[in-house]
Amino acid sequence: MFSKSWRQVKSLPLWCWPLILLVFSFLTPVFTVLASLVTANEKDTWSHLVDTVLLEYVTNTFYLVMGVAVGVTSIGITSAWLVARCDFFGRRFFAWALVLPLAMPAYIIAYTYTGLLDFSGPLQSFLRDTFDWSYGDYYFPEIKSLGGAICMMSLVLYPYVYLLARTAFANQSASLFEAGQLAGLNARQRFFSISLPLARPTIVVGLSLALMETLADYGTVQYFGVNVFSTGIFRTWFGLGDGLAASQLSSLLLVVVLFLLGLEQFSRRKAKYVQQGGRVLRAVKLSFVEQILALLFCSVVIMLGFLLPFIQLAYWTIVEAEQVFDATFWQLTLNSLKLASITALLAVMLSLAFAYMQRFTRPNRFTASLVFLAGLGYALPGTIIAVGVMLPFSKLDHFIHEQAAHFGIETGLIFSGSLVMLVFAYLIRFLAVSLGNINTAMDNITPHIDEAAKTLGEKTSGIIWRVHLPLLKTSLLSSGLLVFVDTLKELPATMALRPFNFNTLAVRSFELANDEQLANAAPAVITIVLVGLIPVIWLNASMHSNSKTQ
Amino acid sequence: MNDSTLSVSEVSLVYPQSPNAVLNQTSLTLAQGQIACLLGASGCGKTSLLRCIAGFETPSEGSIYLGKIQAFGKQQVLPVERRRIGMVFQDYALFPHLTVAANIGFGLKNSPIDYHQHASIVHDTLSLLGLLSEAEKYPHQISGGQQQRVAIGRAIAPKPTLLLLDEPFSNLDLHLRERLAHDLRHLLKSQNMTALMVTHDQQEAFAFADKIGVMHQGKIEQWGSADSIYRQPQTDYVANFIGDGAVLTQIQAKSLKLPANNAGIYLLRPEHLKLAEDSNLSAKIISVHPQGHSTLLRGICQVEADTPIKLMLRCDANQKIQVGEAVNFSLAL
Numbered sequence: 049m050f051s052k053s054w055r056q057v058k059s060l061p062l063w064c065w066p067l068i069l070l071v072f073s074f075l076t077p078v079f080t081v082l083a084s085l086v087t088a089n090e091k092d093t094w095s096h097l098v099d100t101v102l103l104e105y106v107t108n109t110f111y112l113v114m115g116v117a118v119g120v121t122s123i124g125i126t127s128a129w130l131v132a133r134c135d136f137f138g139r140r141f142f143a144w145a146l147v148l149p150l151a152m153p154a155y156i157i158a159y160t161y162t163g164l165l166d167f168s169g170p171l172q173s174f175l176r177d178t179f180d181w182s183y184g185d186y187y188f189p190e191i192k193s194l195g196g197a198i199c200m201m202s203l204v205l206y207p208y209v210y211l212l213a214r215t216a217f218a219n220q221s222a223s224l225f226e227a228g229q230l231a232g233l234n235a236r237q238r239f240f241s242i243s244l245p246l247a248r249p250t251i252v253v254g255l256s257l258a259l260m261e262t263l264a265d266y267g268t269v270q271y272f273g274v275n276v277f278s279t280g281i282f283r284t285w286f287g288l289g290d291g292l293a294a295s296q297l298s299s300l301l302l303v304v305v306l307f308l309l310g311l312e313q314f315s316r317r318k319a320k321y322v323q324q325g326g327r328v329l330r331a332v333k334l335s336f337v338e339q340i341l342a343l344l345f346c347s348v349v350i351m352l353g354f355l356l357p358f359i360q361l362a363y364w365t366i367v368e369a370e371q372v373f374d375a376t377f378w379q380l381t382l383n384s385l386k387l388a389s390i391t392a393l394l395a396v397m398l399s400l401a402f403a404y405m406q407r408f409t410r411p412n413r414f415t416a417s418l419v420f421l422a423g424l425g426y427a428l429p430g431t432i433i434a435v436g437v438m439l440p441f442s443k444l445d446h447f448i449h450e451q452a453a454h455f456g457i458e459t460g461l462i463f464s465g466s467l468v469m470l471v472f473a474y475l476i477r478f479l480a481v482s483l484g485n486i487n488t489a490m491d492n493i494t495p496h497i498d499e500a501a502k503t504l505g506e507k508t509s510g511i512i513w514r515v516h517l518p519l520l521k522t523s524l525l526s527s528g529l530l531v532f533v534d535t536l537k538e539l540p541a542t543m544a545l546r547p548f549n550f551n552t553l554a555v556r557s558f559e560l561a562n563d564e565q566l567a568n569a570a571p572a573v574i575t576i577v578l579v580g581l582i583p584v585i586w587l588n589a590s591m592h593s594n595s596k597t598q
Numbered sequence: 599m600n601d602s603t604l605s606v607s608e609v610s611l612v613y614p615q616s617p618n619a620v621l622n623q624t625s626l627t628l629a630q631g632q633i634a635c636l637l638g639a640s641g642c643g644k645t646s647l648l649r650c651i652a653g654f655e656t657p658s659e660g661s662i663y664l665g666k667i668q669a670f671g672k673q674q675v676l677p678v679e680r681r682r683i684g685m686v687f688q689d690y691a692l693f694p695h696l697t698v699a700a701n702i703g704f705g706l707k708n709s710p711i712d713y714h715q716h717a718s719i720v721h722d723t724l725s726l727l728g729l730l731s732e733a734e735k736y737p738h739q740i741s742g743g744q745q746q747r748v749a750i751g752r753a754i755a756p757k758p759t760l761l762l763l764d765e766p767f768s769n770l771d772l773h774l775r776e777r778l779a780h781d782l783r784h785l786l787k788s789q790n791m792t793a794l795m796v797t798h799d800q801q802e803a804f805a806f807a808d809k810i811g812v813m814h815q816g817k818i819e820q821w822g823s824a825d826s827i828y829r830q831p832q833t834d835y836v837a838n839f840i841g842d843g844a845v846l847t848q849i850q851a852k853s854l855k856l857p858a859n860n861a862g863i864y865l866l867r868p869e870h871l872k873l874a875e876d877s878n879l880s881a882k883i884i885s886v887h888p889q890g891h892s893t894l895l896r897g898i899c900q901v902e903a904d905t906p907i908k909l910m911l912r913c914d915a916n917q918k919i920q921v922g923e924a925v926n927f928s929l930a931l
Binding site: 494496497499500501502503504505506507510514515518519 | 652653654677678679680681682683684685687688689691692693694695704705707708709752753756758762
């Protein structure tokens with residue numbers, strides 16, 4: 049068994065080795081963070097944390113995750129069911145529009161809702177003017193709270209559940225329901241005893257993804273002043289200046305993340321068993337009242353998750369922002385675009401290399417598991433990656449500095465505080481996006497296609513050029529775009545790892561929002577949202593054309 | 599070495615993970631213009647042999663010659679792309695991003711054919727296969743039968759020395775296969791193409807090939823014309839695998855006065871028997887299989903021999919025979 053795997057490793061061509069090293073370097077954050085658990089901390093930060101805030105981090109994170117879980121599953125499943133299985137006015141439009149909140153990062157709708165709902169915002173002002181109330185006369189829920197954070201994240205993360213559940217519901221075989229009908233189950237019983245259990249593994253996949261995003265969030269909870277792990281890690285690191293304690297805190301968060309990752313992978317495998325084709329049931333025509341309710345539900349979800357914040361942002365940008373497109377804005381945009389393009393380009397190239405490593409060495413368990421490992425970073429919150437990248441890189445820098453000093457060369461810090469480190473962190477987190485996409489496209493090119501090209505006299509390079517690249521073109525483009533947008537939106541890792549005085553749209557808007565200059569943050573924010581809309585609309589369009597061809 | 603277009607001699611193929619050889623010192627030769635077929639049950643090694651000839655698998659021993667060029671031997675392994683072999687895959691493996699015409703022209707770029715002739719070759723191939731009106735369509739826009747013709751056109755356009763076909767009809771409707779096999783034979787003969795097809799379907803093989811090789815456990819059990827493998831099977835396996843009927847022991851055959859074939863096999867086919875009221879041979883019917891044009895009967899005949907003989911015979915569709923009934927029959931050789 050062992051000797052067999054060793055043989056597989058030894059037989060790998062030379063060009064695979066840099067990729068193998070790269071995968072191991074991608075795992076450094078995890079190792080760093082785990083290693084901190086067994087490293088003695090000379091400072092007493094840790095015991096200070098335990099005495100004061102640790103319990104709060106744990107309970108708040110727990111409530112946040114639970115709350116978002118309830119939020120995204122209830123919105124996601126309901127909307128997916130309505131769109132997939134019920135026929136009502138506007139169904140086609142909603143099937144499309146329900147994905148839009150995916151373009152809104154949670155921290156962005158957190159700003160806009162704060163602007164809308166806080167004391168000086170339009171809603172409370174309107175209430176005060178109308179009813180002639182003044183401060184303290186009335187109860188109004190505080191948006192900047194744990195509950196508020198749960199709402200914000202549920203509103204933009206439910207599409208993960210919605211998208212997967214919709215496909216699961218839409219593809220369920222009609223014969224199952226007919227068997228249920230023959231067995232005397234009514235519509236409600238058929239939903240709870242056939243549809244839901246069959247879709248459950250798929251729904252759990254979506255839920256795990258949404259919860260990973262919840263744990264990765266930094267902007268919303270920081271802005272709302274909710275103390276959870278991600279904010280705690282930042283405070284320990286930059287506030288208390290103890291990188292090791294921050295890393296130790298990260299390792300606790302990592303445990304939760306790994307649990308979610310395991311749950312996701314397990315459910316994915318399970319979802320494959322219940323996948324079925326065949327004839328599907330026609331959507332049920334809803335009664336007039338039911339149609340109104342369905343319409344209302346979907347409209348409210350899209351309104352709250354996308355339209356309202358978007359209108360608010362547009363209003364701020366056009367009417368209230370003091371400077372909209374000034375030199376700073378263009379500089380920020382340029383910085384963001386530069387970072388996002390470099391990351392996207394590298395991610396696509398690496399993904400292609402990994403996909404070829406798997407294709408050309410198949411069947412080889414070693415490379416297959418390497419590619420699997422390379423794509424696991426999406427589960428890691430940006431904070432953990434930041435901590436886990438910063439510590440080893442600064443050690444490396446100090447090492448290089450000392451060695452160079454022996455020769456009288458002043459190197460300074462090479463990696464830490466450079467764009468290299470930041471892009472490296474992005475790649476760890478977002479490689480999965482392009483890797484999954486490109487690998488699927490590569491797997492869709494059957495080995496017979498390569499063999500056919502070979503019998504027609506084509507060499508490997510010719511096969512790549514004349515057959516593979518044209519076939520992969522769309523997925524290379526779309527996966528590059530997805531990484532581009534994710535990089536643009538990323539906040540915690542960018543904040544922690546960016547070079548001194550280097551600002552991006554996401555970071556600058558976060559700073560402005562924290563200074564209560566919401567309107568001035570709007571131009572940067574709306575740029576992020578608009579760019580983020582491109583892949584969402586594309587995704588929608590391609591899913592639509594897929595369902596047409598099938 | 600010799601004048602044949604394809605010559606495979608004593609080729610063996612062993613996979614490291616499995617103890618049994620997939621191919622066991624298999625040999626065959628094909629002359630220019632000959633059309634042959636490897637016939638066998640799944641797992642007999644027929645596709646592996648085809649893939650060895652194409653170059654996708656590397657045999658553990660033996661040699662393969664394509665004309666005078668050694669494609670595989672102790673000293674040399676010619677890469678697939680330099681073997682000048684055309685191949686039609688079971689799933690066709692058409693390039694989905696290319697039009698029908700571009701698919702057919704794909705291999706011309708790497709062939710020795712002069713660049714100026716490419717367009718006319720594509721056109722001729724399209725017209726030969728009746729695909730002119732589909733030239734600018736993409737593979738997913740045409741029917742399964744048309745896709746199959748594109749796959750054939752793509753394989754023959756660069757004028758390969760040998761055409762290999764891996765179960766090319768298996769994705770098509772059952773009732774079409776035999777006719778298509780016949781049409782394809784006609785087409786390949788008109789181009790004087792040497793071809794080797796793999797199939798598990800006897801009717802297809804009979805309609806397609808000059809020579810049929812029946813494969814079993816990595817070996818070609820018999821190599822001959824359709825008629826000879828049907829009438830003169832050389833081994834028990836071939837006798838049982840091809841056509842209906844039963845192979846009898848010598849004692850059983852003696853009791854029915856059935857002569858052996860030239861390989862010493864006592865083969866009793868349904869057409870060797872007919873119902874005859876006045877015969878002293880009788881069989882008890884154990885099952886009745888109406889087939890429209892006639893009815894196939896399975897019966898057991900107990901003669902002086904110690905073991906009962908299981909046999910098949912045919913009767914007219916309008917003869918109503920019940921299970922359990924005893925019928926009289928006679929030999930009609």
